[in-house]
Amino acid sequence: MDVFQNILMGFRVALSFQNLLFCFVGVTLGTLIGVLPGIGPVTGVAILIPITFGLNPTTAIITMAGVYYGAMYGGSTTSILINVPGESSSVMTTLDGYQMARKGRAGPALGMAAFSSFMAGTLAVVLLTFIAPPLASVALSFGPPEYFALTFMGLTLVTSLSGQSMLKGIMSGVFGLIVACVGLDAISGEERFTFGNIYLLDGMGFIGVAVGLFAVAEVLVNLEEPMEQVFVQTALSLRTLFPNLQDWKDSLGPIGRSSLLGFFIGVLPGAGATIASFMSYAMEKKLSKHPEKFGTGIIQGVAAPEGANNAAAGGAMVPLLTLGIPGSGTTAVLLGALLIHGLRPGPLLFQNNPDFVWGVIASMYIGNVLLLVLNLPLVGIWASMLRVPYRILMPLIVTISAVGVFATDNNIFDMWVMFAFGIIGYLMRKLEFPAAPAVLGLVLGPLVERSLRQSLTISHGDLSIFFTRPISALLTICALLSLFAPVVRAVWQSRRMSPMEMKP
Amino acid sequence: MRRADQVTGIIVLVFSLTLMEGSRRLPPSATFGPGAGFLPFWLGALMAVLSALLLVKACLQPVASADTALFPNRRVLIPVGATIGSLAAYILVLDRLGFLLGTGLLTAFLLGVVERERWFTTVLVAVLNAVGLYVVFHLLLGVSLPKSVLGF
Structure with a gap:
C-alpha cells in the first residue's frame, strides 16, 4: 500500500529529534494559547510564526500545526473552569462543562474533553491520511479556470458563513483582495499602489497585516470590557480526571458521531471548528432521549463539541494541503506561514515535497498523543495559568506581536503595517465586519489574480470559460449559490409568508 | 449601527x-x-x-430600531487611545531607544498607566518581558534587534 509507505516515511521525518522537540513546543504553546482567554488560535498562530523563521519548513509547519490543534485542546480548560471560552470553538463546551464543574465534576469534564479531543483528533488525521492523496491527484489536472473557481468558492463560503451580515463579510473579503494587489504585479512587473515606497514593492507584509487584524485589534477590543473570572475551586489530581464507566458509555457514541461530522465540516471551506462544535452539540441534543438535560452539566455536552472542534482542525488540513485553499482564518494564517517558508500548498506539494506533507501528517498523530500526555497530568498547571490576569497578558501580547512582526524582515516599516491594520481591525470589529475573510482574501489574492488573468488570456477574455469546463463550472455554481442563497431564501420566505398575511 | x-x-x-x-x-x-x-x-x-x-x-433602516452607539461608554476611548498612541511612539523611537529600553518602557506604560497595575509588578513584568524577548529573539533566533545610541 502506497499510503502506508508514505506514512511510514512521514513518521521517519516526524520522529527525528528536532521535529519531535518542536512538535512538543508547538502543542505546548498551543495549549497555553487555548487556555489563556483573550488569545485565540488565529492570533496565537500569527504571533508565533516569526519564531519558526530559523527552522526548516517541515519543522516550522509541524510547530505551527501543533499550535493550531493544541489550541483546540486548551480551549476547553477555560470553558469548564471559568465559563470563559478560550476560543470561539469552545463556546459550546461552556454550557455543560461549567455546569459539571459547579457540581464538583470538573475532573471528569476536563478528562473527557481531553480524551474526546484525542480520539476525534486522531480519527481526523486517519481520515486525512486516506482522503488527501486521492484528492491531490484529482487536483493535479486543475488548470487556471479550476483554480480560480476553487478560490472563488473558498472566498464566498467563508464570507457567507462568517458574521451576521453577509454584505459585510463580502466587503471584508474584497478588502483583503484589494490589499493583496499592493506591490509589484507578478505577471507584468508593473508597480501598483506603492506610492514610491520601496518596502511596499513586495506587497503588504502578510504577518504585519494578520497580527494587526487579529492580535492588536483583539487587545484593543478587550480593553473595553474587563474580563471577569469566576474560578470554580476544585482539587484536580490525576485520579479525579478519569471519567467513570457510565461517563464512557454516555460519551462514546457522541465522540464517534461528532468526529465524523467535525471532520467533514472542517474539510468544507468556510466552516471551521466553531461551526463544527455548534452543529455537533445541536445534533447530540436532537438525537438524545433527554434533550432537556443538555445544559445542566452532562458529559455528552462536553464530549461532542470538544471532539468536533478537534476533528475539524484535522479536516481543515485537507483543503489546505491538497488544494492550497484555507477554509478558515487560522488555516489562512497557516497558509501564509507556508508561503513565507517557500512552499506553495497544492497538489504538487504531494509530488514535490512528499517528506514535508507526510512528515506534517505523521507529526499530527504524535502531537495528539503528546497533547493527551500533556493535558491529563498537567491539567492543574494549566488551570493555575488561568490565574494570570489578562491585564498582565495584554502588554505581553502587544510587545510579542511587535517584535515578531519586526523579526519577519528586520524592518520597522512592517511594524507600521501592523499598527495600521491593528486600527483597521479594531474598527472592523466595532462595525461588525469579520476579519477572517480579509486575511483569506489577502492570502489568496495572488492566486485569484493569476488564475483569473491566465484563464481570461486562454479564453481571449471570454468569461464562459468558467462554465464550460465541468469541474470549474460545478465550483463556480456552488460559489454563486452560496452567494445568492440568502437572497433566494429571503424572497422565497416572503412569498410563502405573503398569502398568510393577506388572509386576515 | x-x-x-x-x-x-x-x-x-x-x-x-x-x-x-x-x-x-x-x-x-x-x-x-x-x-x-x-x-x-x-x-x-x-x-x-x-x-x-x-x-x-x-x-x-428605521431610525428608531434600537440604534446602539459605537462607543456606548466614551471613557473606554482613553485606554484604547493610550494603547494606540504608546504603540505608535514605540515604533517611532525604537531605532533611537533600542529594543531593550523601548520594549521595557512600552510594557511598563501599558501595564502601569493603561491597566493601573501596582508599580512593583509593573517594573518586574517590564524588565522580565524586555529581557525575555531579547533572549528569545536576539540570542536564540538571531534577529538583529534595534540598538540604542548607548549600544544595547
Missing part, C-alpha cells in the same frame, strides 16, 4: 472610487490578456457597489 454603517458606506465608497481612478492609470491589458490594472479596477467597482448597498441598507 445605522449611523455607523452610513459613515462606513460613504468612506468605503470614496475609497473604492479612488482605487478605480488609480487603477485606470495602470495598463488595463497586457500583450496577452488582462493587465496590471484589471483586477484592482474591478475590485474597486465591486467594492463601490457593495458600499453603496451598505449605505442604502443603513438609510432604509
Whole structure:
C-alpha cells in the first residue's frame, strides 16, 4: 500500500529529534494559547510564526500545526473552569462543562474533553491520511479556470458563513483582495499602489497585516470590557480526571458521531471548528432521549463539541494541503506561514515535497498523543495559568506581536503595517465586519489574480470559460449559490409568508 | 449601527472610487490578456457597489430600531487611545531607544498607566518581558534587534 509507505516515511521525518522537540513546543504553546482567554488560535498562530523563521519548513509547519490543534485542546480548560471560552470553538463546551464543574465534576469534564479531543483528533488525521492523496491527484489536472473557481468558492463560503451580515463579510473579503494587489504585479512587473515606497514593492507584509487584524485589534477590543473570572475551586489530581464507566458509555457514541461530522465540516471551506462544535452539540441534543438535560452539566455536552472542534482542525488540513485553499482564518494564517517558508500548498506539494506533507501528517498523530500526555497530568498547571490576569497578558501580547512582526524582515516599516491594520481591525470589529475573510482574501489574492488573468488570456477574455469546463463550472455554481442563497431564501420566505398575511 | 454603517458606506465608497481612478492609470491589458490594472479596477467597482448597498441598507433602516452607539461608554476611548498612541511612539523611537529600553518602557506604560497595575509588578513584568524577548529573539533566533545610541 502506497499510503502506508508514505506514512511510514512521514513518521521517519516526524520522529527525528528536532521535529519531535518542536512538535512538543508547538502543542505546548498551543495549549497555553487555548487556555489563556483573550488569545485565540488565529492570533496565537500569527504571533508565533516569526519564531519558526530559523527552522526548516517541515519543522516550522509541524510547530505551527501543533499550535493550531493544541489550541483546540486548551480551549476547553477555560470553558469548564471559568465559563470563559478560550476560543470561539469552545463556546459550546461552556454550557455543560461549567455546569459539571459547579457540581464538583470538573475532573471528569476536563478528562473527557481531553480524551474526546484525542480520539476525534486522531480519527481526523486517519481520515486525512486516506482522503488527501486521492484528492491531490484529482487536483493535479486543475488548470487556471479550476483554480480560480476553487478560490472563488473558498472566498464566498467563508464570507457567507462568517458574521451576521453577509454584505459585510463580502466587503471584508474584497478588502483583503484589494490589499493583496499592493506591490509589484507578478505577471507584468508593473508597480501598483506603492506610492514610491520601496518596502511596499513586495506587497503588504502578510504577518504585519494578520497580527494587526487579529492580535492588536483583539487587545484593543478587550480593553473595553474587563474580563471577569469566576474560578470554580476544585482539587484536580490525576485520579479525579478519569471519567467513570457510565461517563464512557454516555460519551462514546457522541465522540464517534461528532468526529465524523467535525471532520467533514472542517474539510468544507468556510466552516471551521466553531461551526463544527455548534452543529455537533445541536445534533447530540436532537438525537438524545433527554434533550432537556443538555445544559445542566452532562458529559455528552462536553464530549461532542470538544471532539468536533478537534476533528475539524484535522479536516481543515485537507483543503489546505491538497488544494492550497484555507477554509478558515487560522488555516489562512497557516497558509501564509507556508508561503513565507517557500512552499506553495497544492497538489504538487504531494509530488514535490512528499517528506514535508507526510512528515506534517505523521507529526499530527504524535502531537495528539503528546497533547493527551500533556493535558491529563498537567491539567492543574494549566488551570493555575488561568490565574494570570489578562491585564498582565495584554502588554505581553502587544510587545510579542511587535517584535515578531519586526523579526519577519528586520524592518520597522512592517511594524507600521501592523499598527495600521491593528486600527483597521479594531474598527472592523466595532462595525461588525469579520476579519477572517480579509486575511483569506489577502492570502489568496495572488492566486485569484493569476488564475483569473491566465484563464481570461486562454479564453481571449471570454468569461464562459468558467462554465464550460465541468469541474470549474460545478465550483463556480456552488460559489454563486452560496452567494445568492440568502437572497433566494429571503424572497422565497416572503412569498410563502405573503398569502398568510393577506388572509386576515 | 445605522449611523455607523452610513459613515462606513460613504468612506468605503470614496475609497473604492479612488482605487478605480488609480487603477485606470495602470495598463488595463497586457500583450496577452488582462493587465496590471484589471483586477484592482474591478475590485474597486465591486467594492463601490457593495458600499453603496451598505449605505442604502443603513438609510432604509428605521431610525428608531434600537440604534446602539459605537462607543456606548466614551471613557473606554482613553485606554484604547493610550494603547494606540504608546504603540505608535514605540515604533517611532525604537531605532533611537533600542529594543531593550523601548520594549521595557512600552510594557511598563501599558501595564502601569493603561491597566493601573501596582508599580512593583509593573517594573518586574517590564524588565522580565524586555529581557525575555531579547533572549528569545536576539540570542536564540538571531534577529538583529534595534540598538540604542548607548549600544544595547
